[in-house]
Amino acid sequence: MEFFQHILNALQFGSFYALIALGYTLVYGVLRLINFAHGDIFMVGAYIAYFVAVLLLGGEGMHGLGLSPALTLAITVPVTMILTSLVGVTLERTMYRPLRRKGADRLYVVITALMAGLMLENGNLALLGASRKSFPELMEKVVWTFGGVSVTNLKVVVIVAAIVVFVLLEFIVTKTKIGMAMRGISYDKFAIPLMGIPLDTIIVVTFILGSSMAGLAGILYAMSYPILEPYMGALIGWKAFIAAVVGGIGDIRGAIVGGFLLGFIEIGVVAVFPSTLRDLFAFSVLLGILWLKPTGLFGVAQTTKI
Amino acid sequence: MKRMTIKVLLVVLAMALGAFALMGCGQDSNVIKIGFNLELTGDIPKVGEASKFAAEMLKEDINSKGGLEVGGKKYKLEFVYQDNEAKADSAVNAALKLITQDSVVAIVGPNSSKQAIPAGGVCNDNQTPMVSPWSTNPDTTKDRPWVFRAAFLDPFQGPVAANFAAKQFGAKTAAVLFDIANDYSKGLAEIFKTEWEKKAGAGTVVAFESHGTKDQDFSAQLTKIVAAKPDFIFVPDNYNQVALIIKQAHDLGYKGPFMGSDAWGSAELMTLCGKDCIGQFFSTHYAAAGAQGATKEFIDRYNTKYKYVPDDVAALTWDATRLVLQAIQEAGKVEKDIKAERKLVRDALANIKEFAGITGTMKFHGTGDPDKCAVVVQISPEGKFEFKESVCPQ
Numbered sequence: 001m002e003f004f005q006h007i008l009n010a011l012q013f014g015s016f017y018a019l020i021a022l023g024y025t026l027v028y029g030v031l032r033l034i035n036f037a038h039g040d041i042f043m044v045g046a047y048i049a050y051f052v053a054v055l056l057l058g059g060e061g062m063h064g065l066g067l068s069p070a071l072t073l074a075i076t077v078p079v080t081m082i083l084t085s086l087v088g089v090t091l092e093r094t095m096y097r098p099l100r101r102k103g104a105d106r107l108y109v110v111i112t113a114l115m116a117g118l119m120l121e122n123g124n125l126a127l128l129g130a131s132r133k134s135f136p137e138l139m140e141k142v143v144w145t146f147g148g149v150s151v152t153n154l155k156v157v158v159i160v161a162a163i164v165v166f167v168l169l170e171f172i173v174t175k176t177k178i179g180m181a182m183r184g185i186s187y188d189k190f191a192i193p194l195m196g197i198p199l200d201t202i203i204v205v206t207f208i209l210g211s212s213m214a215g216l217a218g219i220l221y222a223m224s225y226p227i228l229e230p231y232m233g234a235l236i237g238w239k240a241f242i243a244a245v246v247g248g249i250g251d252i253r254g255a256i257v258g259g260f261l262l263g264f265i266e267i268g269v270v271a272v273f274p275s276t277l278r279d280l281f282a283f284s285v286l287l288g289i290l291w292l293k294p295t296g297l298f299g300v301a302q303t304t305k306i
Numbered sequence: 307m308k309r310m311t312i313k314v315l316l317v318v319l320a321m322a323l324g325a326f327a328l329m330g331c332g333q334d335s336n337v338i339k340i341g342f343n344l345e346l347t348g349d350i351p352k353v354g355e356a357s358k359f360a361a362e363m364l365k366e367d368i369n370s371k372g373g374l375e376v377g378g379k380k381y382k383l384e385f386v387y388q389d390n391e392a393k394a395d396s397a398v399n400a401a402l403k404l405i406t407q408d409s410v411v412a413i414v415g416p417n418s419s420k421q422a423i424p425a426g427g428v429c430n431d432n433q434t435p436m437v438s439p440w441s442t443n444p445d446t447t448k449d450r451p452w453v454f455r456a457a458f459l460d461p462f463q464g465p466v467a468a469n470f471a472a473k474q475f476g477a478k479t480a481a482v483l484f485d486i487a488n489d490y491s492k493g494l495a496e497i498f499k500t501e502w503e504k505k506a507g508a509g510t511v512v513a514f515e516s517h518g519t520k521d522q523d524f525s526a527q528l529t530k531i532v533a534a535k536p537d538f539i540f541v542p543d544n545y546n547q548v549a550l551i552i553k554q555a556h557d558l559g560y561k562g563p564f565m566g567s568d569a570w571g572s573a574e575l576m577t578l579c580g581k582d583c584i585g586q587f588f589s590t591h592y593a594a595a596g597a598q599g600a601t602k603e604f605i606d607r608y609n610t611k612y613k614y615v616p617d618d619v620a621a622l623t624w625d626a627t628r629l630v631l632q633a634i635q636e637a638g639k640v641e642k643d644i645k646a647e648r649k650l651v652r653d654a655l656a657n658i659k660e661f662a663g664i665t666g667t668m669k670f671h672g673t674g675d676p677d678k679c680a681v682v683v684q685i686s687p688e689g690k691f692e693f694k695e696s697v698c699p700q
Contacts, residue, residue: 002533005558009525130351132546134578143559148533150559225522225550227578229349235520270526275516276486 001148006271012155012224014263015162019217020240021247021255022169023210029173029250030182030206031189034110037091037117039237041211044120045084045218046228050133052076052083057136073138080219081212088211089204091116097200117237124230135226158220165213166256173252178205186250246286248299257297262286335642338374338381340630341388341404343415343425343436348392349519350544352574353417356620357439359612361385361414364627374631377639383631386410390421397421401428401436409644412436412630412651417619418544418569419443419490426453433645435652437629439622440591442568443493447674452652454674456626456663457591458699460490463567464497466680466697467540467589468505471565474587474694477537479512483527483551484542486516494542494567512536517547524554532560542567549579556582563587568680573617576689583685591618592665593683593693601664615690618665625663633658 020042027035056065056072067075095116099109142153173179181202184192193199221236222228239262247258262282269281289297342361345354365383373380386408388400397416404410405428412435416422422441429436430450438446438455442463447453471477480502484495499511512534515527531539532555541551541564548570555564566588576583594605594615604624608616633654634640641647661668661676668676679698683691 002529005529005533006526009523009529013523013525125347130347131355132351132574132578134549134580137580141557143557145559150557152557155557226553227522227546227549229546231520232522267526271530275527279518 002271004149006267008149008151008155010264010267011159011260012263013267014260015158016217016221016224016236016259017240017243017262018162018256018259019165019213019220020237021244021259022165022252023214024241024244025247025249025252025255026169026182026206026210026213028244029252030185031096031203032186033096033106034113034241034249035210036110036113036237036241037120038210038214039233039235039240040117040120041084041088041091041233042214042218042221042237043124043228043230043233044087045080045211045215046135046222046232047124047128047133047218048083048087048215049076049080049219049222050135050228052079053136053138057138069136069138069140076138077216077219081215084215084218085208085212088207088214092204092207097203117234121230121234128230130230133228135222135228137226138223154220154223158224161216161220162256162259165216166252169209169213170252172209178202182206242283242286246289246296248296250300251296251298254296254298336373336381337384338376338634338640339384339386339408339410340627341386341401341408341410341413343388343390343397343400343404343413343421345392345417345421346387346389348390348396349546350392350418350572352545352572352617353440353619354389354392356573356617357415357417357623358387360608360616360620360623361387361627363608363611364624364631368631374634376635376637379640381640390416390425392418392421394420394424397425398428401425401434402432405429405432405434410434411634411644411647412655414439414623414626414630417441417623418488419446419493420488422446422455423489426450429453433652434648435630435633435655437626437655439626440568440619441490443490444675445489445493450674451656454629454655454670456622456629456665456668456676457568458678458680459675460494460497462699463589463680464494465501466682467542467565467567468498468501469697470587470589470682470695471538471540471563472505475538475563475565478506479510479534479536480506481513481515481531481534481536481539482511482542483513483515483517483524483531483539485519485544485547487519488544490569491542491544492516495540498540498542521547522550524551525558528555528558528560531555532558536562538563538565540565540567542569544569545572545575546578548575549583552579552582552586565589568618571618571683571691573614576685584687584689585685587682587684587694589680589682589697590691591678591680592621593681593691595683595686595690595692600662604664621665625661625665625668628663629655629658629661632661 023038053076056067058066095112144151181197243258243262244255247254265282265285269278344357373382390397390400416425417440419441422438423445426446430452436453442457442460482495485491513531564586568590570588571590633651637650637654666678668678677699679696682695684694686692
């Protein structure tokens with residue numbers, strides 16, 4: 001029974017890695033840019049969700065609108081996704097696009113992304129202080145127990161959300177015109193505008209998609225681990241990025257598989273060995289995978305990568 | 307364009323140099339400077355805040371009466387606060403900065419052992435007295451004549467927690483979950499394990515699991531712990547992680563009790579943890595609910611001033627700072643030379659044999675560590691830390 005419990009735990013944590021890895025992979029797939037600020041966009045998403053929820057729900061010394069938790073959740077999800085995607089688009093408009101216009105090498109854009117992430121973290125620290133925020137409970141927690149395996153309704157929602165998001169994105173990228181344009185840009189971003197495809201619009205759409213998924217991950221994460229702090233996105237962001245690379249960065253299936261794989265390895269290592277060895281083992285396994293297949297599980301060899 | 311760049315660089319350089327030049331100034335012979343090496347940001351910001359608030363209150367008390375009287379002359383107090391970000395390396399830098407740049411007479415803090423152990427080394431090497439209010443790990447003061455503390459030690463706290471849990475829960479087996487990267491948590495977990503197995507026999511700690519400081523998911527460790535079916539779980543962890551651990555244990559179907567340690571006792575525990583923490587027990591330095599005398603007076607004043615009941619760190623900082631002030635007074639004079647003054651203060655600190663603090667009476671035996679009582683509190687349905695039991699060293 002302990003085994004199934006570990007599987008469920010791994011599915012839940014893997015879902016977060018997968019949701020964040022999707023954002024890395026989308027932006028990389030289109031722009032060949034590693035958006036290192038993505039983990040912090042996730043953190044901003046969690047904070048936005050917190051403020052929207054507290055505003056609607058009331059409490060924490062604020063006079064909110066006093067809505068019911070269920071209604072609050074229904075409004076918080078879309079509002080957070082929209083606001084978080086605005087943050088992502090703002091980063092693209094103010095930081096990445098000007099550099100791209102000047103024809104800067106991709107390396108400089110990646111460094112800019114790193115700086116943008118640090119600015120988001122420390123901006124948050126300066127604005128809101130170091131004190132933790134406690135995320136309000138938006139969902140009446142139900143614990144189901146089947147023969148020694150416990151699962152909460154929230155865990156089920158998280159896992160289902162990750163799968164739904166994957167199916168949706170896979171559909172957008174492979175079956176729609178926008179998706180075709182996105183794939184086209186990744187092949188040749190100089191020829192695509194000549195075909196009459198608005199390059200900037202497609203890039204903005206990519207950032208909207210990636211950042212709104214980070215926003216969704218932010219809400220779900222804040223509901224599962226209801227303590228928010230400015231640095232919460234850094235480590236999970238790095239790990240999700242590694243998951244995306246192992247899955248084959250640029251490929252949506254890769255992000256999902258990589259995310260869940262990392263979740264399974266991490267939980268699996270802790271389940272068998274002392275928990276101190278978790279990161280050492282987890283990343284040794286991932287390194288092994290990259291050794292055998294340097295482009296990641298689903299990746300295609302490229303001549304230029306960062 | 308290029309010339310412009312050079313100009314900008316020159317201006318920045320000049321500003322930086324100016325800033326350095328300003329730092330050295332401002333030695334006033336009528337002022338006594340005390341440094342505070344606190345966790346103002348980072349993992350446990352409420353701890354640093356509580357310390358700072360308590361220190362500010364004490365400073366206002368003394369300065370409003372004209373200052374601290376040493377050898378018939380009154381000196382104004384100046385407190386310098388440095389943020390150590392709850393990191394070991396930053397605590398070392400903060401201590402060095404207080405010693406070399408701010409030229410403080412003595413340092414109060416860091417609070418957490420993770421920061422206090424390395425900072426204690428720096429203070430000892432630089433011959434500056436340091437008093438940690440909250441650190442309970444033995445290594446903080448071990449073989450360091452310049453380092454003192456106001457808290458009891460983990461070799462005392464571990465048995466207190468073990469004995470209480472055995473009695474209260476009628477427990478035969480225990481599980482432990484601790485932070486491997488935190489000296490305090492790791493040290494206390496090991497002491498507890500040894501103590502428990504000495505009492506209940508080998509193999510009665512059925513699960514001994516660790517996690518990292520930045521971890522937020524403990525489901526794998528807790529699944530192992532729950533499967534081992536312990537009578538209770540001992541969690542010597544910081545309050546922010548405690549909140550997550552208890553919630554996740556309940557998510558996994560665990561219904562048994564938890565036993566905690568003094569790092570639980572932050573004023574922020576209940577805002578983060580909520581109803582999951584109600585009814586749990588932890589060992590700590592003082593119980594705010596039901597306090598009397600000088601302790602109650604401190605709690606009431608703090609509560610009026612800052613709008614929340616002070617936690618143990620606030621009370622211990624009050625005691626630690628008063629220890630330093632008493633030592634400065636008992637030295638009888640203030641030396642102009644900062645090194646000589648530090649030596650005077652250290653010797654006076656080492657001469658204090660007994661000190662009546664608001665967290666209880668402390669008896670020192672020349673090691674820098676006090677003998678004092680611990681209390682065990684239970685979290686009431688209103689979120690108050692209610693006194694259950696007091697355990698004193700024999």
